[in-house]
Amino acid sequence: MSDLRVLYVAHNHPTLHPGGAEAYALELYEAMRDEAGIEPVLLARIGSNVARRRVGHPGTPFSAVNGDPGQHFVFTETEHFDFFTLTSRDKALYSRHLTDFLLAHRPDVVHLQHTHFIGVDLLSQIRRVLPEAAIVYTLHEFLPICHRDGQMLRTSGDELCAEASPRRCNECFPELSPQAFFLRERFVKGHFANVDRFLAPSAQLMEKYVRWGIAEDRIEVEEYGRLAPAQRAGAPAQTRSPTNIGFFGQLSRFKGAEVMLDAMAMLEPETDAHLWLHGANLELQTEEFQEEFAARSAELRDRVTFRGPYDHDELPRLMEDLHWAIIPSIWWENSPLVIQEAFFHRRPIICSDVGGMAEKVRDGIDGIHFRAGDAWSLARTIERATGSARLWQKLRDGIREPYAMDDHVERLLELYTETIDSRKAVAVSA
Amino acid sequence: MPRTTVAEKRLRKALDADENELKALLRDEFAGLEAEQRAELLQRLAKSAGSRKGGSPGLSARLFGVREVLRERLPICVVDERQPIGLAVEAILAIDERSFWINGWARDEEGGGKIAVVSPEGCRVELGERAFRYERSDVVQFYAGLGRAGDREHGFTAFFELPAASRLASGWVVELHAAGGAAVEVQCPPANTDPQTIRATILGELDNHGPLSGPLAAEHGRHALSRLQERIVGEAEIDSVDVYGEPPEAPEVSVIVPLYRRLDFLEHQLLHFSTDPELAEAELVYVLDSVEQREELASRARELFALYQLPFKVVNPTAGSGYAGANRHGVAVASGRKLLLLNSDVIPDRPGWLGEMCRFYDAGERIGALGAKLLYEDDSLQHAGLYFHRLPGTEVWENAHRFKGLHRSFPAAAVAQPVPAVTAACALVDRERYEEVGGMPLHYVQGDYEDSELCLRLADAGYENWYLPAAELYHLEGQSYLAEARRSLSDYNMWLHAELWGETITATMERFDPHVAAVAA
Numbered sequence: 034m035s036d037l038r039v040l041y042v043a044h045n046h047p048t049l050h051p052g053g054a055e056a057y058a059l060e061l062y063e064a065m066r067d068e069a070g071i072e073p074v075l076l077a078r079i080g081s082n083v084a085r086r087r088v089g090h091p092g093t094p095f096s097a098v099n100g101d102p103g104q105h106f107v108f109t110e111t112e113h114f115d116f117f118t119l120t121s122r123d124k125a126l127y128s129r130h131l132t133d134f135l136l137a138h139r140p141d142v143v144h145l146q147h148t149h150f151i152g153v154d155l156l157s158q159i160r161r162v163l164p165e166a167a168i169v170y171t172l173h174e175f176l177p178i179c180h181r182d183g184q185m186l187r188t189s190g191d192e193l194c195a196e197a198s199p200r201r202c203n204e205c206f207p208e209l210s211p212q213a214f215f216l217r218e219r220f221v222k223g224h225f226a227n228v229d230r231f232l233a234p235s236a237q238l239m240e241k242y243v244r245w246g247i248a249e250d251r252i253e254v255e256e257y258g259r260l261a262p263a264q265r266a267g268a269p270a271q272t273r274s275p276t277n278i279g280f281f282g283q284l285s286r287f288k289g290a291e292v293m294l295d296a297m298a299m300l301e302p303e304t305d306a307h308l309w310l311h312g313a314n315l316e317l318q319t320e321e322f323q324e325e326f327a328a329r330s331a332e333l334r335d336r337v338t339f340r341g342p343y344d345h346d347e348l349p350r351l352m353e354d355l356h357w358a359i360i361p362s363i364w365w366e367n368s369p370l371v372i373q374e375a376f377f378h379r380r381p382i383i384c385s386d387v388g389g390m391a392e393k394v395r396d397g398i399d400g401i402h403f404r405a406g407d408a409w410s411l412a413r414t415i416e417r418a419t420g421s422a423r424l425w426q427k428l429r430d431g432i433r434e435p436y437a438m439d440d441h442v443e444r445l446l447e448l449y450t451e452t453i454d455s456r457k458a459v460a461v462s463a
Numbered sequence: 464m465p466r467t468t469v470a471e472k473r474l475r476k477a478l479d480a481d482e483n484e485l486k487a488l489l490r491d492e493f494a495g496l497e498a499e500q501r502a503e504l505l506q507r508l509a510k511s512a513g514s515r516k517g518g519s520p521g522l523s524a525r526l527f528g529v530r531e532v533l534r535e536r537l538p539i540c541v542v543d544e545r546q547p548i549g550l551a552v553e554a555i556l557a558i559d560e561r562s563f564w565i566n567g568w569a570r571d572e573e574g575g576g577k578i579a580v581v582s583p584e585g586c587r588v589e590l591g592e593r594a595f596r597y598e599r600s601d602v603v604q605f606y607a608g609l610g611r612a613g614d615r616e617h618g619f620t621a622f623f624e625l626p627a628a629s630r631l632a633s634g635w636v637v638e639l640h641a642a643g644g645a646a647v648e649v650q651c652p653p654a655n656t657d658p659q660t661i662r663a664t665i666l667g668e669l670d671n672h673g674p675l676s677g678p679l680a681a682e683h684g685r686h687a688l689s690r691l692q693e694r695i696v697g698e699a700e701i702d703s704v705d706v707y708g709e710p711p712e713a714p715e716v717s718v719i720v721p722l723y724r725r726l727d728f729l730e731h732q733l734l735h736f737s738t739d740p741e742l743a744e745a746e747l748v749y750v751l752d753s754v755e756q757r758e759e760l761a762s763r764a765r766e767l768f769a770l771y772q773l774p775f776k777v778v779n780p781t782a783g784s785g786y787a788g789a790n791r792h793g794v795a796v797a798s799g800r801k802l803l804l805l806n807s808d809v810i811p812d813r814p815g816w817l818g819e820m821c822r823f824y825d826a827g828e829r830i831g832a833l834g835a836k837l838l839y840e841d842d843s844l845q846h847a848g849l850y851f852h853r854l855p856g857t858e859v860w861e862n863a864h865r866f867k868g869l870h871r872s873f874p875a876a877a878v879a880q881p882v883p884a885v886t887a888a889c890a891l892v893d894r895e896r897y898e899e900v901g902g903m904p905l906h907y908v909q910g911d912y913e914d915s916e917l918c919l920r921l922a923d924a925g926y927e928n929w930y931l932p933a934a935e936l937y938h939l940e941g942q943s944y945l946a947e948a949r950r951s952l953s954d955y956n957m958w959l960h961a962e963l964w965g966e967t968i969t970a971t972m973e974r975f976d977p978h979v980a981a982v983a984a
Contacts, residue, residue, distance in 0.1 A: 129769075157770070157771075215840030223738070
């Protein structure tokens with residue numbers, strides 16, 4: 034039997050743009066590359082918002098990546114992308130270039146990590162060009178549901194939103210009519226109809242997509258599989274009082290940067306706690322936010338230290354100094370990779386009590402929940418957490434090893450085969 | 464002195480001859496005639512020359528030259544509050560070559576003055592009693608200093624026709640003859656020929672001097688707007704038909720979709736149609752009514768056909784002609800035995816709707832138009848059949864939608880039944896029956912009552928209009944044909960509809976209860 038050809042499509046390449054979904058897509062591709070009988074191809078979108086200049090060559094959006102014959106970039110102009118309808122206005126991207134790419138590789142399975150900047154039209158084109166291919170789509174966030182950058186937060190007051198509808202979406206964006214939101218939803222769903230199997234890394238994400246209209250038998254929860262780090266961080270030198278809390282990720286409002294700083298300012302004076310910020314992309318935030326952030330961290334310099342961006346390989350060393358990881362996001366999140374990173378290094382997590390955080394971190398077992406968006410609640414939680422070495426040890430003992438990439442690969446291969454078989458069955462009955 | 468008939472013959476000949484010859488003839492033979500004789504001669508000449516075939520701006524220019532020699536000029540009116548006579552013309556609208564609209568004001572001390580319009584070619588028409596007169600506060604104020612009461616309806620607005628075509632914008636003259644014998648004239652501003660401006664101006668006049676059921680609409684507005692519609696429709700011919708892919712050769716049904724400005728709907732419809740095998744068997748005909756978007760549509764259509772591979776046609780008319788006009792083009796191109804009239808902002812809820820409609824139509828006895836269940840984006844009912852609602856205290860009937868705004872699952876809207884009319888946002892009609900009743904009327908101003916009149920025509924011819932809830936589609940109402948002056952438009956259309964069909968509607972509504980579902984037979 035010939036090798037199983039699997040095409041992975043990602044909206045970015047981690048060498049150009051750091052980000053959880055991108056990192057996972059590359060890890061998965063590399064893991065599949067090491068599997069016998071699997072021939073993976075990675076197609077990662079690149080464009081003017083991440084690359085300094087056009088990558089690629091005249092007459093084609095494609096170019097090779099770093100000498101690996103299995104990896105390709107596809108260049109799409111950011112300006113051609115319709116962020117509302119999630120489609121490219123350059124239809125030749127689909128009808129010509131991506132069609133050529135699909136016909137050249139003829140994958141048995143196309144596993145999409147993302148269609149952002151490429152467009153949902155790709156799904157219909159895969160089905161048209163390769164009627165027998167299995168189409169698998171991992172959903173990483175809520176962009177198909179929510180026009181507000183997929184955050185599912187109302188535009189007024191940042192209230193969590195559990196359900197989109199043309200009327201509710203129009204409330205958030207009064208300049209866009211309910212009819213426009215209706216067309217957007219139908220358009221996205223029209224293309225999504227070509228997907229055989231959706232994967233949701235968290236149950237809460239699956240639940241929101243089911244409520245949005247994806248039938249329950251077309252979607253299942255499949256957590257991100259991760260490669261265990263080569264080196265694990267040891268226990269912090271000082272364990273009598275678990276004072277050090279680490280934040281990893283983007284410093285933005287949605288990630289709870291303000292909640293975190295507010296909470297640190299509210300701590301009782303005698304609290305022995307320190308927040309270490311390992312934050313990226315601060316420069317991408319609004320100027321107002323950056324100024325505010327600089328002023329607040331200066332005020333709190335005895336309790337908060339900004340350590341800037343980090344490289345993934347540095348994590349074991351950075352974790353070494355920390356007792357806790359913190360995830361104070363004010364939106365649902367999906368399945369934050371930081372949770373798995375922290376658990377690999379056996380750091381309990383202080384997190385918001387909603388969405389993917391509440392689902393993946395068990396309150397009182399391997400972490401502590403606080404009320405999302407509530408700085409007072411976070412302050413009290415930090416006081417409790419940093420004040421008790423016993424609690425810390427108990428939660429540390431409660432941590433389970435994250436879902437391994439090997440198991441994930443095994444499950445995906447099963448799923449690919451199932452999906453191919455059911456497509457064949459459909460073809461025969463038709 | 465030559466008799467006028469002889470003179471007329473000579474002049475007519477000279478109109479086709481050398482220009483210098485014409486001038487010499489006029490100077491030598493006619494300039495000396497009595498004013499009355501000259502006027503009579505000019506009128507007859509303008510009438511016969513202007514109405515003959517092969518008229519042209521060149522001929523008009525010559526007639527203008529003749530008019531300038533033969534016509535007895537009146538003193539130019541000087542608008543001054545101390546003068547007993549005042550006259551001003553603010554607009555001449557050239558609806559077509561024979562139909563015009565005029566706005567202005569005239570004031571003479573004694574009242575009862577006569578207004579006459581002279582075309583550049585020399586045709587003279589008295590507005591007489593026909594003109595619609597109304598009070599203009601600005602004119603009343605202007606003459607207020609004189610302290611004399613009297614006739615205050617100085618403003619006049621009127622539709623008028625010429626016995627012969629006029630093709631020149633400049634050269635219009637209006638005369639005012641006061642009862643006492645005094646007379647003045649004014650030169651008019653150039654006649655406006657732009658259909659959009661004309662339509663907006665006339666609708667504005669109707670709006671200002673309402674009610675719409677009043678004499679201005681009945682005696683002037685209706686004729687003017689009908690002529691304008693005829694001209695707009697007449698000027699729009701099919702220029703080309705672009706064919707994408709290979710549409711079926713002998714389709715059972717042709718789906719006709721007018722496109723107006725919102726070209727993005729094409730992409731949405733093609734996406735949703737492409738997953739429905741029944742649409743591939745139908746002939747899909749788009750008609751571009753916003754003709755200025757021709758290139759843009761062609762480029763989108765090429766790209767989208769490459770993506771969805773659903774064959775379709777695009778009809779490109781030479782000019783826009785409104786909703787009914789666009790449908791007319793679509794029907795002319797369509798080869799199906801049935802016509803499915805569809806708006807571009809209608810998106811099916813799921814595949815299978817077209818087959819449902821066709822099967823139901825074929826199974827029925829003498830169905831006229833068959834309508835579908837149309838939904839708003841929030842799953843409330845937009846359309847479950849139309850009926851007519853009389854505006855309290857008037858003779859005017861308004862189109863009303865049964866159960867509008869209720870939930871899509873409302874039980875009474877789940878019953879297939881005859882209804883007075885259906886919306887053409889999605890309506891199936893047999894082609895022969897459609898043609899038998901003359902299709903969609905063209906006299907409405909841009910899309911409001913065409914569909915209900917089509918249904919009334921079908922009912923008049925003995926067919927029955929039906930509502931079919933099994934076909935469910937979304938209709939993003941009002942997203943496709945967004946007219947400026949929407950309210951006055953729809954008021955006018957509503958009035959015209961009731962004026963033409965009031966009796967039939969009254970009889971229909973005596974038999975129809977819009978609030979309950981029909982009991983299944």
